[in-house]
Amino acid sequence: MVQAVIVAAGLGSRLYPITDVVPKVMMPVGEDEMPLAHLIINHCKKHGINDFVFCLNRKSGKQVENYLGDGSRLSCSIKYSYSEIPMGTAGEVKLAYECGLISTPCLIYYGDTLCKTDITYLMEYHKKMKADISITINDNIRIPTGYVEDEKGIISKITEKPKLIDIGGGGILPIFYIDNEDFFIIYCRKGYDIVSDVLAFMKQNNYNLVAYHDSYPFLDLGNWQNFKRAKKWEN
Numbered sequence: 001m002v003q004a005v006i007v008a009a010g011l012g013s014r015l016y017p018i019t020d021v022v023p024k025v026m027m028p029v030g031e032d033e034m035p036l037a038h039l040i041i042n043h044c045k046k047h048g049i050n051d052f053v054f055c056l057n058r059k060s061g062k063q064v065e066n067y068l069g070d071g072s073r074l075s076c077s078i079k080y081s082y083s084e085i086p087m088g089t090a091g092e093v094k095l096a097y098e099c100g101l102i103s104t105p106c107l108i109y110y111g112d113t114l115c116k117t118d119i120t121y122l123m124e125y126h127k128k129m130k131a132d133i134s135i136t137i138n139d140n141i142r143i144p145t146g147y148v149e150d151e152k153g154i155i156s157k158i159t160e161k162p163k164l165i166d167i168g169g170g171g172i173l174p175i176f177y178i179d180n181e182d183f184f185i186i187y188c189r190k191g192y193d194i195v196s197d198v199l200a201f202m203k204q205n206n207y208n209l210v211a212y213h214d215s216y217p218f219l220d221l222g223n224w225q226n227f228k229r230a231k232k233w234e235n
Helices: 036-045 061-068 088-098 119-129 182-187 194-204 224-230
Strands: 003-007 051-057 077-083 106-110 113-115 133-138 147-151 154-159 170-178 209-213 218-220
Touching: 003 036, 003 088, 036 051, 036 061, 036 106, 036 113, 051 061, 051 088, 061 077, 077 088, 088 182, 088 194, 113 170, 119 133, 119 170, 119 209, 133 194, 170 194, 182 194, 194 209, 218 224
Parallel strands: 003 051, 003 106, 051 077, 133 209
Antiparallel strands: 106 170, 113 218, 133 170, 147 154, 147 170, 154 209
16 A cells, blocks of 8 residues: 655745744645645545655644544545654654654655646556656756756756756656665665755665656745745646
């Protein structure tokens, strides 16, 4: 059974002051003004994923749990991992793994992301390519993010937030499909970032990192401009 790990422990500093009151993953988006967390769950459920782990910070995370509960209201199962201090995306995932909440295969999905990625096809592509990790990328992204270059899907280079004039590949969407536990056991660490640290280290050690090209709409809710756009998102 595939599990979705939603990484949403960030403090949302770029969306202050509203994130002092409402965590970013609970901000209302879309035509129905539904909390982002709810939309992410609905997206995953469309692709047969009904088991969720939310990685949250202790300061505001309880609002998420109070709304979602154990998931039964949404016909799914939800568990929660709480960090006391910022640990980086890889550190948050590592904490949940050490608490026995994460198993493989799993989908890691950042909680500030609105997208329509075909997760079913991503998982099928992963198996076809015999990947350790499949990284969703979009060739149309032109925002500061990690970029990868690949040949027939096999990733040859990862660059963390290059200058726009240096871009030669696809921008990384924060959706990763993983079925190699080395990701959690060996590489995830407190203070590490998944893109700039973990993926880069695994590439250096010859793991099979595969690029899944996605051209569907995508929004990173990391700033007010995109949050306003998210209000018009079609669910």
